[in-house]
Amino acid sequence: MSPDRRAVRRQETKDEIIAAAWDLVRQQGLAGLALRDLAQRVGMKAPSLYSYFASKSDIYDVMFREGYLAFAAEHDDLVVEPDRTGADGATVLRRMAHRFFEFCTSDPARYQLLFQRTIPEFVPSEESYAVALDVYGRLTSQLAALGFDDPQTIDLWTALLTGLTDQQISNDPGGTRWEGLVDRAVDMFIVANAPHLLEATTRGSTP
Amino acid sequence: MSPDRRAVRRQETKDEIIAAAWDLVRQQGLAGLALRDLAQRVGMKAPSLYSYFASKSDIYDVMFREGYLAFAAEHDDLVVEPDRTGADGATVLRRMAHRFFEFCTSDPARYQLLFQRTIPEFVPSEESYAVALDVYGRLTSQLAALGFDDPQTIDLWTALLTGLTDQQISNDPGGTRWEGLVDRAVDMFIVANAPHLLEATTRGSTP
DNA sequence: GTCTATAATCTGATAGAC
DNA sequence: GTCTATCAGATTATAGAC
Numbered sequence: 303m304s305p306d307r308r309a310v311r312r313q314e315t316k317d318e319i320i321a322a323a324w325d326l327v328r329q330q331g332l333a334g335l336a337l338r339d340l341a342q343r344v345g346m347k348a349p350s351l352y353s354y355f356a357s358k359s360d361i362y363d364v365m366f367r368e369g370y371l372a373f374a375a376e377h378d379d380l381v382v383e384p385d386r387t388g389a390d391g392a393t394v395l396r397r398m399a400h401r402f403f404e405f406c407t408s409d410p411a412r413y414q415l416l417f418q419r420t421i422p423e424f425v426p427s428e429e430s431y432a433v434a435l436d437v438y439g440r441l442t443s444q445l446a447a448l449g450f451d452d453p454q455t456i457d458l459w460t461a462l463l464t465g466l467t468d469q470q471i472s473n474d475p476g477g478t479r480w481e482g483l484v485d486r487a488v489d490m491f492i493v494a495n496a497p498h499l500l501e502a503t504t505r506g507s508t509p
Numbered sequence: 510m511s512p513d514r515r516a517v518r519r520q521e522t523k524d525e526i527i528a529a530a531w532d533l534v535r536q537q538g539l540a541g542l543a544l545r546d547l548a549q550r551v552g553m554k555a556p557s558l559y560s561y562f563a564s565k566s567d568i569y570d571v572m573f574r575e576g577y578l579a580f581a582a583e584h585d586d587l588v589v590e591p592d593r594t595g596a597d598g599a600t601v602l603r604r605m606a607h608r609f610f611e612f613c614t615s616d617p618a619r620y621q622l623l624f625q626r627t628i629p630e631f632v633p634s635e636e637s638y639a640v641a642l643d644v645y646g647r648l649t650s651q652l653a654a655l656g657f658d659d660p661q662t663i664d665l666w667t668a669l670l671t672g673l674t675d676q677q678i679s680n681d682p683g684g685t686r687w688e689g690l691v692d693r694a695v696d697m698f699i700v701a702n703a704p705h706l707l708e709a710t711t712r713g714s715t716p
Numbered sequence: 717g718t719c720t721a722t723a724a725t726c727t728g729a730t731a732g733a734c
Numbered sequence: 735g736t737c738t739a740t741c742a743g744a745t746t747a748t749a750g751a752c
Contacts, residue, residue: 331629333540337728349730350736358728418679420627422538457676458690458697465672469664472625483665490665490701544746556747557718565746 316354319344320364327365327411333421335361359424362415367430369416370437376405380444391448391499392492398444399463399488403481406467413471417464448499455495462487523561526551527571534572534618540628542568566631569622574637576623577644583612587651598655598706599699605651606670606695610688613674620678624671655706662702669694 322343327335337358341348355361380398389397406413414420416434426434445456466487470480492499529550534542544565548555562568587605596604613620621627623641633641652663673694677687699706 333627334629336726338726346735347737348728349738352729353735414627418675419682420540420621422541454690454693457687458694461672461676461687461690461694462669463672464675465668465670468625468671468675469668475626480664480668483661483668486661487665487668490697494697494700543744545744553717554719556720556749559747560717 312354315344316364319351319354320361320368323361323365324412327415328409332411332414362421362424363427363430365412366415366424366426367433369412370430370433372412373405373416374437374440377401377440377444391496392488394448395492395499396485396488399484402463403467403470403484406464407470407481410471410475413467449496458495459491462491519561522551523571526558526561527568527575530568530572531619534622535616539618539621569628569631570634570637572619573622573631573633574640576619577637577640579619580612580623581644581647584608584647584651598703599695601655602699602706603692603695606691609670610674610677610691613671614677614688617678617682620674656703665702666698669698 319340323335323340326340326343330336330339335358337348337351340361341351351361355364377398380394380401406417441460442456445451445459450456450459466480466484470477474480489500526547530542530547533547533550537543537546542565544555544558547568548558558568562571584605587601587608613624648667649663652658652666657663657666673687673691677684681687696707
């Protein structure tokens with residue numbers, strides 16, 4: 303049952319190709335991914351890629367899934383139960399916001415692939431879409447643990463965070479113009495949706 | 510000095526080409542604009558387009574400028590001085606938000622061209638960029654008239670609005686999932702940034 | 717102004733030898 | 735598994751006849 307060395311080697315090559323693909327889209331833009339360039343980057347000719355992936359869309363699909371898994375990995379250690387670590391709800395919320403903002407703005411091409419619909423010829427496979435849904439489910443669980451269980455409140459939260467990241471990426475790429483507003487945006491969200499979170503702690507204390 | 514009939518006819522043809530280009534990008538996506546298809550739509554062959562536009566990028570540029578002019582036209586009648594029309598500041602702010610949301614979500618391709626950087630080969634000309642800056646200046650003037658003169662507050666406002674529109678376009682195209690949150694988002698913004706606007710009027714009265 | 721013809725280049729994908 | 739060779743098509747853009 304365990305994968306033999308041939309399967310391991312094969313998987314390593316696939317990983318190497320995907321890593322090269324990330325390099326390429328970061329450099330050329332998401333839509334600028336060309337199989338010839340990709341093959342060259344791993345020391346192959348273009349047709350050889352088809353031994354590892356069925357199509358270009360299949361490559362996007364693996365990147366899509368990998369991107370969501372990376373998102374989950376970077377957000378899983380977020381404290382879900384405030385009392386256990388001594389961090390209050392407002393602090394956890396600010397931490398979530400900064401983590402999300404950093405994840406998105408640090409790799410605009412990935413943000414584009416995961417959260418926007420800009421490559422018309424790519425539709426996530428059922429399997430990959432399930433991963434995306436699962437990640438979204440974790441997000442709602444974390445917010446529910448903080449007392450936000452209304453779907454509309456969660457939609458407002460995601461709109462607020464994607465708005466900040468989107469403006470940062472589109473209008474000040476590489477800068478910090480909207481990054482500096484993350485704390486203020488979170489405070490605004492708390493004041494309007496859960497003012498009790500602010501009363502329990504000292505305002506303005508951001509880790 | 511006045512344009513003769515030849516110049517008028519030429520401008521009409523240019524307008525017709527641009528209108529066809531809008532149709533095409535709405536249908537095929539912004540990046541899917543092909544000169545062959547565009548020419549066919551106006552009953553020409555592709556090379557004939559070069560009598561009217563210097564390049565494909567030039568066509569994008571005219572669309573970019575036209576899009577910002579349309580934005581200005583749809584937002585110019587917004588009441589800048591509340592007292593004159595009897596509408597209070599909160600009402601004007603809600604109106605602005607709905608107008609912006611409608612403008613963006615009603616034409617995602619236009620939103621992509623005007624507010625996102627997704628066509629790497631297109632860079633707005635100096636003239637067109639000036640139009641964009643002018644429109645942004647009008648927006649800040651309107652907000653300043655409502656008492657929002659802090660640049661960071663304005664950045665927060667634009668982040669909030671683009672976040673709502675972006676989520677609507679990306680995750681519920683054609684639906685109303687985030688549209689229904691516009692009023693709530695505006696209230697949140699007012700509560701946190703200008704609570705006095707809410708005290709002066711009855712909450713929840715939306716035109 | 718509009719056309720035909722074509723340049724020059726790119727794309728994803730396949731067949732078949734080795 | 736990897737290659738060469740190639741298909742079949744797309745793209746923007748130009749030259750030059752009419």
